[in-house]
Each structure stands twice: as C-alpha cells, then as structure tokens.
Amino acid sequence: MRLKIPTDFRIVRLPCTGKIDIIHILRAFEKGADGLYVVGCMEGDCHFNEGNFQARKRVEQAAGILDKIGVGGERVKMYNLSSGEGPLFAQYSMEMVNKIKELGPSPVKLAKQRMQKKADAA
Amino acid sequence: MIIAEKKPIEEIIQEVKDFDRILILGCNECVTVCEAGGKKEVEVLASVLRMYFMAQGQEKTIGERTLERQCDHEYLEEIRNIIDDYDAVVSLACGVGVQFAAEKYLTTPLLPGVNTICLGANEDRGLWTERCQACGTCVLARTGGICPVSRCAKRVLNGPCGGSTNGKCEISKDTDCAWQLIIDRLKALDKMDDYEKVAPVKDWSTDRAGGPRTVIREDVKI
Numbered sequence: 248m249r250l251k252i253p254t255d256f257r258i259v260r261l262p263c264t265g266k267i268d269i270i271h272i273l274r275a276f277e278k279g280a281d282g283l284y285v286v287g288c289m290e291g292d293c294h295f296n297e298g299n300f301q302a303r304k305r306v307e308q309a310a311g312i313l314d315k316i317g318v319g320g321e322r323v324k325m326y327n328l329s330s331g332e333g334p335l336f337a338q339y340s341m342e343m344v345n346k347i348k349e350l351g352p353s354p355v356k357l358a359k360q361r362m363q364k365k366a367d368a369a
Numbered sequence: 370m371i372i373a374e375k376k377p378i379e380e381i382i383q384e385v386k387d388f389d390r391i392l393i394l395g396c397n398e399c400v401t402v403c404e405a406g407g408k409k410e411v412e413v414l415a416s417v418l419r420m421y422f423m424a425q426g427q428e429k430t431i432g433e434r435t436l437e438r439q440c441d442h443e444y445l446e447e448i449r450n451i452i453d454d455y456d457a458v459v460s461l462a463c464g465v466g467v468q469f470a471a472e473k474y475l476t477t478p479l480l481p482g483v484n485t486i487c488l489g490a491n492e493d494r495g496l497w498t499e500r501c502q503a504c505g506t507c508v509l510a511r512t513g514g515i516c517p518v519s520r521c522a523k524r525v526l527n528g529p530c531g532g533s534t535n536g537k538c539e540i541s542k543d544t545d546c547a548w549q550l551i552i553d554r555l556k557a558l559d560k561m562d563d564y565e566k567v568a569p570v571k572d573w574s575t576d577r578a579g580g581p582r583t584v585i586r587e588d589v590k591i
Contacts, residue, residue, distance in 0.1 A: 270409065273416040312413075315378050316421040354424040362428065 250337040253344040264288070264325075265298025272309040272323060279356040282322040282347035286339065289329050299327060318354055322347065370399040370490075371463040372497045373406060373483040378417055381459060384480045385418065388429075388457040393418070393482070394448070394470070395435035396462035403497055405483045406461025408435040414461070414482060430455075439466025445473050452477055488519075505575025505582060511563055513554030520547035526568040 261267060264287035275283050285306050287299035303325045310320030324343060328335045385391050393415045401407030415433045422429045432455060436444045439462035452458070457478040460467040464485040471479035487499040502519040508526065509516060518524050522540045523532075528548030532539030536549040555564050575582070 268409075270412050270416065273413060273420070277416050277420055312378065312417055316382075316417055317424050318420060355420045358423040358426055361426070362423075 248333045250333055252337045252340045255344050255347075256340060263293070263295050263298040264302035265293070265295055267302050267305055269305050269309050269312070272306065273312070276313065276318060276322070276353060276355055279353070279359055281353045281356060282324075282343060282350070284324045284326060284339070284343045286326045286328060286336065289327050292329065319350060322350060322353065370402055370488070371465070372403050372486045372489040372499075373400050373463050374486055375405050375410065375461075376482055376484055378414075378421075381414070381480075381482055382418070382421060385457060385459060388455075388478070390430040390432070390455045390457075391418065392432040392434060392448070392451070392455040392458045394439070394458050394460045394462070395433075396439045396460075396466050397435055397437045398440075398462075400462055400466075400483060402491065406463075410461055411435050414459070440469050442473070445470055448474075502576075504571075504573070505579075506572050508568070508571065511566070511568065512551045513558060513560070515547060515550045515554055517547050517551065520545070520550070526571055 264285050267285060272283055285302050287302050288294070290299060293299045306323055306325040310323045312320075313322060314320035326339045326343075328339070393411045395401070395406050395408050395411035397407060400410075404410065411433050415431045418429070419431045422431075432451070434448060434451070436447060438444045439460060452474050455477065457480060458470065458474070459480045459482045460470055461482040462470070463483070464481065467479055467481045486497075488501040488503060489497045489499045492498045499519050501516060504518045508518065517526055517528060521528060522538055522544070523530055525548065528551070529546050530548075533546040533549055536546055538544040538546045552561075552564060555561050573579070
C-alpha cells in the first residue's frame, strides 16, 4: 500500500492485545513515552475470543491511573481494526501522533530530562 | 483465603509523601490470588509512585520486593539486610502481614497498601465472597456445610428469620438467605430431620468477643 505514517512512534508486536498488561503501559510512560495506543482486532473477531476486550479494560485502567497521578489518561487509547485495514491503521497513527503533539511531552519525560540536566551539571 | 482490596492510590501517596526511600513489599500468598498485593501489584504501585513523584520534581527511591509470606518469621527475615536502606515500607500483605512486619522491624514505619476485607472464596474471575468469620467453633456439620455465622446478616443459628423472601435476605436482593441455602442443602442431603433440632447456645468466647485469639499446639512445638 505504501501508506504514509508518522515516524514518531515505535511498534511493539504482541501475539494478541490480550497479552498486554497495565505494567507494560506504565513502564512505557516511566521510560519516557509521551503516549501509547493499542491496536487490536475488531471486537467480536478475536482469535482468542476476548483478548481485545481484556486489552481495552487494561487500557482504561491504565488511563485512570495516569489521570490520578497527573500524567494524563488521554495519552493512552485503544483502537480496533481488522488486519485488512491498512489505511485505517495509518489514519489512527496520525490521529494519535497529532493528539500527543497537541498535549505536549509527558510530565514524567520532562521531569526525567530536568533530573538528567541537573546530574550532568553536577 | 484472606481477601483484600487495593487502597486508592491517592491514599497511598498521601501516606508516603514525606518519605524519600520507600520499599513496596508484596506477599506471594492470599493477596496474590485476589490480585491485591502480589508481585504484579508491587510492580504497578512502584511504577505509579515513581512516576508521580518524578512528575512532582521529587527524587525518591522506590524499591520492590515480594516475599513468599509476610506472616512467617523466616520469610520476613529475608528483608533484614535491606530494611535500613528505606525510610518506610508499604506492605501489600493483609493486616496480619503488615502487623507482623511492624513487630519485627520496630524502627521502620510500616504502612498498609491494601484493605483486608474477609475470609472468602474465589467465586468467579474478579468475584470474591465471604465464607468464614473464624468464630472458632464451627457449626458447619449441622448446617449442611453452609455457614450461618458468616453468611446470615443476623448470624441466626436457628433460621431463617422473617426477613427471608424468595430465598433472598432483607438486607439486599442480591444477598442469598443463608438459611434458605441451608434448607435447600439439607433437603438435597435428605437430612431435614437435622433442621428440626434446635441448635444449642453457641460458645461465642472463641469468637473475637473473647479478645485476640491464640492457638498453642504443644505437639508441633520444637
């Protein structure tokens, strides 16, 4: 298809979105990610029946936690599409990247950078 | 097993905010099974606290450790050589574990990270329900294996009371009447004659009313 997608994100492949856990999402933010989105199969089309529903629950839980600690729950999102929807994948990636650019860097990332600068100066 | 629930993150933040070096201490037993305080929950809480304090511009050391059990000397001893590296410990064990750790490490503040709820069963995925109140004098033999002490709101020993309607308790339409369950079970066991026998007065001195309880077994002592 040779579709254009932003270069600002890294793809982490999973056997099924049901494999994702809250800690994976939190660790990404802890390591400095500004946003994260999970792309699962269409609801009702999961090969393992409910993997994508479980993923959605975990994404929502992670969003709740990120909201509570001031990082912002809107930085995580779950999308669903079928494997044949390449253009939609490209559209979702642009949508998410634009949204994260609008929100700006994550407060955790900024704090890490400040700490690093302080450590370098010392 | 002992059922516990995670404390709200805001409450934990409030408790630990004045400490710089915090150890999150999990337990591999009951709280792991009810997904409130096992290794996974330790990782999540540690990550959340690290991010929260980092975003606040505060540098804190958040350590992670999960013990096999926190209600046993031998496992609690495993943190003796690291306990002095921390200003406070958030224990994700049940109330027993928190207290036992606090007794052992007198000079380190021990903070609970979960609310201990009850002795219950894993009824379904994400559903835990109370089954025992540890009253100390078990009556299950004559109640068809269903406990009127923990499952009847009034702890009625010769029930049901007048609040039982269509098998449900008057406190909530979602709560089964324990005595309806007992009668159904006694019928299935063909033991309805037992139901006619009036239960003697129960010895409540073995319950919490008699103060903290102790079990001494000379035969297993070393």
